[in-house]
Amino acid sequence: MKKRILVLGGAHLDRRGRIAADTVAGASNPGTWREDVGGGAFNVARNLARLGHAVELIAPRGGDAAGQRVAEEASLAGIDDRPFVFLDRATPSYTAILEQDGNLVIALADMELYRLFTPRRLRARSVREAMARADLIVCDANLPAETLSALGAEASARGIALAGIAISPAKVIRFRKVLPDIAWLFMNSAEAAALAGAAASPDQWADLLRPLGLSGGVVTNRGEDVAAFDSQTTLMIKPPPASQIVDVTGAGDALAAGVLDALLAGESLPRALVRGIAASQIALASPYAAPPELDRNLLERKAAEIAASTAYS
Numbered sequence: 350m351k352k353r354i355l356v357l358g359g360a361h362l363d364r365r366g367r368i369a370a371d372t373v374a375g376a377s378n379p380g381t382w383r384e385d386v387g388g389g390a391f392n393v394a395r396n397l398a399r400l401g402h403a404v405e406l407i408a409p410r411g412g413d414a415a416g417q418r419v420a421e422e423a424s425l426a427g428i429d430d431r432p433f434v435f436l437d438r439a440t441p442s443y444t445a446i447l448e449q450d451g452n453l454v455i456a457l458a459d460m461e462l463y464r465l466f467t468p469r470r471l472r473a474r475s476v477r478e479a480m481a482r483a484d485l486i487v488c489d490a491n492l493p494a495e496t497l498s499a500l501g502a503e504a505s506a507r508g509i510a511l512a513g514i515a516i517s518p519a520k521v522i523r524f525r526k527v528l529p530d531i532a533w534l535f536m537n538s539a540e541a542a543a544l545a546g547a548a549a550s551p552d553q554w555a556d557l558l559r560p561l562g563l564s565g566g567v568v569t570n571r572g573e574d575v576a577a578f579d580s581q582t583t584l585m586i587k588p589p590p591a592s593q594i595v596d597v598t599g600a601g602d603a604l605a606a607g608v609l610d611a612l613l614a615g616e617s618l619p620r621a622l623v624r625g626i627a628a629s630q631i632a633l634a635s636p637y638a639a640p641p642e643l644d645r646n647l648l649e650r651k652a653a654e655i656a657a658s659t660a661y662s
Contacts, residue, residue: 352613353403355479356394357500358489358514359463360408360423360432361441362415363387363638365598368449386422387443387638389489389514392599395426395639396606396628397487400648402613405429405479409466412436426639431475438462441491451594451633458517463491468499480507485613487512487605490520497523501530514605518543529562533612535605538570551576555583567608567622569601569629577608577622584618588626589658591633599638604629607648623659627651 368380390408398404406428410416412435419440423430441463445456470476480486486504488497488511497513504511515521515536521544524534542548545557554568555578565579572591577584607628611621627648632640 350614351401351403352484353405353482354394354397354485354487354609355405355407355483356390356397356487357407357466357492358390358487359388359441359460359491359516360386360391360394360406360410360419361388361443361460362418363598364442364444365447365596366445367447367451367596368454370449372448372454383636385638386419387599388441389491389516389602390487391419391423392602392639393487393489393514393606393609394428395422396603396643397610398427399639399641399643400606400610400645402610403429405431405482407431407433407476407479409433409435409462411438411440411462413440415440415442431479433466433470435462435465438465445598447596447598451596453597460491464493466492466496468496471496471499471503480504480509483509485510485512485609487514487609489514490516490523492523494523494526498527501527505530512605512609514602515540515544525561529564531563531565533565533567533605533609534558534563535567535601535608536569537601538568541566541568551585552583554578567604567625569604575622575626577618579618582618584622586619586622586626586659588630589655591630593634595634595636596638597633599640600629600632603632603639603643607652610648620656623656624648624652626659627655630655 368378441460446454510532512533521540551574554576568576604625608621608625611624
């Protein structure tokens with residue numbers, strides 16, 4: 350069922366270099382280079398639009414060629430793009446170096462422009478009207494902590510579910526004060542540990558995160574057990590190994606989109622989590638952060654394959 354989804358956060362140039370052989374630290378490594386538009390918010394928005402939802406995106410960007418490229422990619426994905434444009438600033442960027450097998454070596458995030466997305470921006474008429482239309486709001490931790498807090502209060506006052514994308518261990522802590530207003534927070538184990546203040550096994554995440562005020566969350570762990578919980582259920586799934594890993598970038602964002610798509614359709618948490626794992630494995634097999642081949646038919650076929658070989662606990 351088609352829903353109206355408002356997404357706020359990161360939308361920027363995503364550069365990824367892939368080393369062609371064994372990585373040699375401190376030396377020049379042969380490899381290849383790819384540029385695309387990414388960002389946690391943008392990846393989730395693009396995936397949800399490809400699954401048939403009506404998606405509006407609000408993200409700051411500069412008045413440069415990179416900002417224009419973000420606008421073009423949003424249009425191609427069917428996203429209703431409503432940016433804050435700062436003509437004298439550069440659009441943020443993310444630069445990653447990947448191992449031959451697709452795993453991350455190191456990344457550099459130039460995200461200073463997002464600091465200008467202050468709480469005052471949420472009071473703009475266009476933003477308030479977009480919130481009034483939304484069935485779901487999604488945000489990422491590229492936004493400042495005070496903006497996330499104001500967004501959480503606004504979503505709660507309007508009775509609209511709010512989902513969050515952790516982005517990184519350094520940024521996820523921006524969600525701390527808004528956790529009671531978040532319906533779902535998507536994290537990996539390192540981000541969950543930063544938020545909880547301690548590392549844990551998958552079966553412990555719910556007990557550590559619920560007391561912080563978080564009512565629902567999903568924690569991934571590099572293809573191992575995925576933990577999920579809501580106010581009543583705690584669940585762990587051991588997914589089958591991904592058949593192909595081309596690039597890990599965007600896999601967590603695809604998982605979030607798959608889970609949210611299923612929850613919006615009224616699916617149970619176990620079925621939603623399988624749908625999210627399916628979306629993440631489709632992303633892992635693609636060189637793109639948001640796989641262009643993703644659609645509802647492909648997602649349902651992949652989810653059926655995973656459900657048939659998945660262990661629950």
